[in-house]
Amino acid sequence: MLIRCPWCGERDHAEYFYGGDATVKRPAENAGVQAWNDYVYLRDNPKGPHRELWQHQAGCREWLVVTRDTLTHDILGVEPVKGAAR
Amino acid sequence: MTRYSAFSLLRQTLRGHRGWDRAWRDPEPKRHYDVIIIGGGGHGLASAYYLAKLHGVRNVAVVEKGYLGSGNTGRNTTIVRSNYLIEPNAHFYEHSLKLWEGLSEDLNYNVMFSQRGVLNLAHSDGQMDAAARRGNAMRLNGIDAELLDREQVRVMVPHLDFSEHARFPIFGGLYQPRGGTARHDAVAWGFARGASALGVDIIQNCEVKGIKRQGNRVLGVETSRGFIGAGKIGMAVAGNSSHVAAMAGLKLPIESHVLQAFVTEGLKPWIDTVVTYGVGHFYISQSDKGGLVLGGDIDGYNSYAQKGNLALIEHCMAAGMQILPSLSRTRILRHWGGVMDMSMDGSPIIAKTPIDNFYINGGWCYGGFKATPGSGWVFAHTIAHDKPHPINAEFTLERFAEGRAIDEKGGGPTPNVH
Ligand SMILES: Cc1cc2nc3c(=O)[nH]c(=O)nc-3n(C[C@H](O)[C@H](O)[C@H](O)COP(=O)(O)OP(=O)(O)OC[C@H]3O[C@@H](n4cnc5c(N)ncnc54)[C@H](O)[C@@H]3O)c2cc1C
Ligand SMILES: [Zn+2]
Numbered sequence: 001m002l003i004r005c006p007w008c009g010e011r012d013h014a015e016y017f018y019g020g021d022a023t024v025k026r027p028a029e030n031a032g033v034q035a036w037n038d039y040v041y042l043r044d045n046p047k048g049p050h051r052e053l054w055q056h057q058a059g060c061r062e063w064l065v066v067t068r069d070t071l072t073h074d075i076l077g078v079e080p081v082k083g084a085a086r
Numbered sequence: 087m088t089r090y091s092a093f094s095l096l097r098q099t100l101r102g103h104r105g106w107d108r109a110w111r112d113p114e115p116k117r118h119y120d121v122i123i124i125g126g127g128g129h130g131l132a133s134a135y136y137l138a139k140l141h142g143v144r145n146v147a148v149v150e151k152g153y154l155g156s157g158n159t160g161r162n163t164t165i166v167r168s169n170y171l172i173e174p175n176a177h178f179y180e181h182s183l184k185l186w187e188g189l190s191e192d193l194n195y196n197v198m199f200s201q202r203g204v205l206n207l208a209h210s211d212g213q214m215d216a217a218a219r220r221g222n223a224m225r226l227n228g229i230d231a232e233l234l235d236r237e238q239v240r241v242m243v244p245h246l247d248f249s250e251h252a253r254f255p256i257f258g259g260l261y262q263p264r265g266g267t268a269r270h271d272a273v274a275w276g277f278a279r280g281a282s283a284l285g286v287d288i289i290q291n292c293e294v295k296g297i298k299r300q301g302n303r304v305l306g307v308e309t310s311r312g313f314i315g316a317g318k319i320g321m322a323v324a325g326n327s328s329h330v331a332a333m334a335g336l337k338l339p340i341e342s343h344v345l346q347a348f349v350t351e352g353l354k355p356w357i358d359t360v361v362t363y364g365v366g367h368f369y370i371s372q373s374d375k376g377g378l379v380l381g382g383d384i385d386g387y388n389s390y391a392q393k394g395n396l397a398l399i400e401h402c403m404a405a406g407m408q409i410l411p412s413l414s415r416t417r418i419l420r421h422w423g424g425v426m427d428m429s430m431d432g433s434p435i436i437a438k439t440p441i442d443n444f445y446i447n448g449g450w451c452y453g454g455f456k457a458t459p460g461s462g463w464v465f466a467h468t469i470a471h472d473k474p475h476p477i478n479a480e481f482t483l484e485r486f487a488e489g490r491a492i493d494e495k496g497g498g499p500t501p502n503v504h
Binding site: 001012013014018020021033034037038040041042043044045046047050052068070071072073 | 500
């Protein structure tokens, strides 16, 4: 699996650290147990396109939002985390 | 159903093996069942078997999208053990191990359960302390455990790396003599045959595509072979748990990840127990055909692909070489992947759901094969009585929000590290 880092180019996924689902949003501190349970534990876990965080740990160390198909492992898009719609 | 015995084998041998019956019936789906189990892996089939056998619930269907055991049941490395540290896990897996011990006789089907032992290596004083702690906890829970020193491990598996060059020298290990391996697809077939004989309909090539809901109840499943009504529905679909639960409107504390495994060419008897490495994630045993069966970690990213990547293969082989240098001479014949239902605390969910008559069995991570009989046994109880058995009472969906996670490893809510 190759991920094209916007700064370093196409690199093996082993250079990256996987940060999981990029769509979960940290709730306000007083949002209540249910909102926090959703954030910490519940995941859509889709079969198909998944927006997820990867850090180019063995490269530029930037965090990226990668859209990847979990059924085929095709990479559908890579964006810097800053500015990416989340 | 013909009972399998030395006699039936002899009789069929004389007839050229042309008279064997089907092992299980292949019925058309009925319009309605008291219970539908989604998923024809070991867990779904065991659940149906125990529902019929122990709870008198016989109007049951197991609905499987492919063929029996086409999921993780037929893809796993078949290690069976109950060497758990914390309470609910220890009791549940030990209950399962006890069922394994009588399973071939109970099913009249040889699941080739072989109690060849499971040896977890330790490579430092700290790991020896942890092994002693785990072993003591196991023994207090009535589970067999033996702490071995370096010399005892050497006698048991002399070809491990005991040289001065070992990067992580072997200090000893924790051994569970009653652990071992079994024949994976025989487990699916044995439970299927047993369940079918008790009246359970096993329906293959029948994918559940939707779950019909009315208010807080489920009414049945939309499948590739039409709608089938149900009084109760239990799901046991392992790596597809999130996908199927979503059909009923539930979101789960689970991520799906790919786990790979490997088999080498056949060798003469070489390893007569199961060995796990204590530094890298690597384990190895030898099948009855002589192939070495080995594996390691999950790849680490969400996946439904049933295939993995090369980085993990290299990592796994490197870990293997660290404890078993002679492995370098063997050739890998086959490798494959399976989709793991990694839960947020590394423990399973076998429970009622917020929907009245819908039950979940999932979150098995990479250790659900050993759970097969125990999982079916408690899931059948949970469905039949609409209440968990004390053995699975803590494996709820609500435990996460309640702060009662069952986190054997202390890894926190990061499914890819359990
Ligand atoms: C490589 C590998 C090694 C492993 N090693 C071990 C080990 O050594 N020891 C151990 O204890 N565990 C091990 N495991 C884990 C173990 O295999 C699983 O936890 C266990 O098999 C899960 O049991 P199951 O019967 O529920 O799963 P499965 O056999 O996967 O059954 C689920 C079934 O549901 C079906 N299904 C899915 N969606 C639908 C649908 N929509 N409609 C109808 N049917 C559907 C699937 O086709 C599948 O047959 C390993 C797993 C893998 C992949
Ligand atoms: Zn980079």
